[in-house]
Amino acid sequence: MQALTSKARPVERKPLSVWEKLYIPAIAKGMSITFGHIFRKKPTINYPEVQRPFSPVFRGLHVLNRDEEGRERCTACGLCAVACPAEAITMEAAERLSGEEHLYREEKYAAKYEINMLRCIFCGLCEEACPKDAIYLSETFAPSNYTRKGFIYGKEELLIPDPKTQPVEFAKARGEKTEKN
């Protein structure tokens, strides 16, 4: 039969030598490799007590950003939704009323904003498309859930905490280390 590749080697079927028949040296050699691993550095970590740092380009769960004054940056322009290859993003826009200027940065804002995390492929195109720096992929995972209902993320889940009223939560959401830790 013709060999499938040029790398194929015929198996040697020579009878075992006396040294090989003893088996003990082979066992000792194998055990030395096994016990040698005890003294090596462990490649695993005790998650979740210990956590590895994320790569700076890691694309995790989305956050809807606020500006320095705590106003929502999103203006519901729909560019993230049109850029989304998985069609995971939907939104509904509303006009800012007078008296709501401290809540929303522009005269139009996203009254409803939803990302279907079951559809999302975390490609980061929404982040690239956003003209208002409003959506970011943070360095966290989307938490697991028992039901599919829990993966439809609305504004409550996505919006970053207000930097003025909740500075600690805001820093945590941004992935910054606070001074206490």
Place this chain on the structure above:
Amino acid sequence: MAEEKKPLKVTIDNITIEVEQGTTILNAARRIGGDVAPPAMCYYSKLKNSGGKCRTCLVEVEAGSTVDPRPMPKLVASCRTNVMDGMIVKNITSEKVIDARNGVVEFLLINHPLDCPICDQAGECDLQNLSYDHGKEGTRYEFNRRTFEKYDLGPFIQLHMTRCIMCFRCVYTADQLTEKRVHGILDRGDHVEIATYIQKSLDHDFIGNVIDVCPVGALTDKTFRFKNRVWFLNPVDAHRDCPKCKGKATLWYRGDEVFRVTARKDQWGEVEDWICNECRFETKKTSDWIIEGPTKIDRHSVIAQGHYVGVQKPQEVLYDVLGGRKPKLLMNIHNVSEVNEPGRDLSKIEGPAHSTDFENE
């Protein structure tokens, strides 16, 4: 006078075409079509005397005519220059024209705000398309941009003077479609603005057409304001028996809701038939219209996104696999999602939606 009817030969970008006497270079180029046709922000073939304001249609005339083959010394506005026999015109093949057009776009964008994320015209905006083709990334303008307060011209039309590029199209529309125009150009130079002088409302049956002729988002449909982005809507051609107009319009659907009604536009972005205010603003139910079929959208337009052609819905196999039993864990997205809820019809809200419209859930 038989010789006056003789067709004229004109060469535009090395393509020769015969046109009637009195045709402008722009219309001759549009007869050829494609990229040869210069862009136009102010010229509107359906409006008499329009054109000559925006200078985006500038072309280079290499030879005036066979009788006098000298080139024209400067670039000429093609919408206002008639062709002569044996004229040789360069549009996209001329570097001078491209350079001048880039400059014109820079001028048009000096005072135009870049609020496309908010503007309802985004996606079908002539200036947006033009600046994508000819604009620069940065601006060299260091002064404050001219701003105006936005205000309502009647119950249906909103004027954002800040976005206006002074094309005069809406003024000609009001002049030529209505008996008495109540808005116009005030002041001059840098202070020039479209206004009604004392804030009057525009209330003529055909005044809604100013929204369609506006090349930018200066005049927008208030009933559609902030409702949705145009590229998420599905345009459908429809007609109805209208005593005032021909009743041929485009309905913009999202699901089963008609979000807005516009006139049909041809390949140059110009209205085919003017429609009346009743068709445009007051008949936003499918039952009012006879649907003809989906509007043909150029596939390079962002509005064509998400229009999957020839999609066949796969056969539902779940029931066969489960032996006729209904699946226990089928999720209806409307039970979870707060967007596009069945009970809340944005198209039925008169103006833009506000936080109050989303409150009582």
